Amino acid sequence: DAGVIQSPRHEVTEMGQEVTLRCKPISGHDYLFWYRQTMMRGLELLIYFNNNVPIDDSGMPEDRFSAKMPNASFSNLKIQPSEPRDSAVYFCASSRQISSSPLHFGNGTRLTVT
């Protein structure tokens, strides 16, 4: 079990550029979550998917943010255009649908927008 894999680990970009963050969930997991962590706001749930379908995107801060899950083994989070206030660590997590299965997190992508 390779765990949840996120890429890149670090991303530095200039304001106005498009940023794409990638996530590969654990095989067999039905849920996928995107979180953002900052010092000021802690861990915020941005969006989550169940069986590749977006269920709740109420945490997505603005229309500049979008997320897709084209298949069970891949999701991406895009920011276009990026702004300095988007600088944060973005985590992806997955879990199984059955019973009380816990969340498993990736190691995150640290995004810096200059």
Place this chain on the structure above:
Amino acid sequence: DAKTTQPPSMDCAEGRAANLPCNHSTISGNEYVYWYRQIHSQGPQYIIHGLKNNETNEMASLIITEDRKSSTLILPHATLRDTAVYYCIVRVEGTSGTYKYIFGTGTRLKVLA
């Protein structure tokens, strides 16, 4: 959404038990309590979870009060490597029978040599 309240920070002597409290007074009957910890900026690591009964695994014990309004995570013999931020969260029901996990601010535990 059910919310949790935790003290912002705690200290514990190395080798002693660390008892981390959590209040979740608005929890519903079918909502589980989960504990995670985060070391530096790594992804949060799952520790333990429970519904009504006390639970124990190789990492920790979870004590849930009978009314389920609070719980305590116990690290029986804390080591320096247990220094981390500990999150108590409640898995809440989302839309269409799905579930989501809402994190609070956590407790920063410092284990002292």
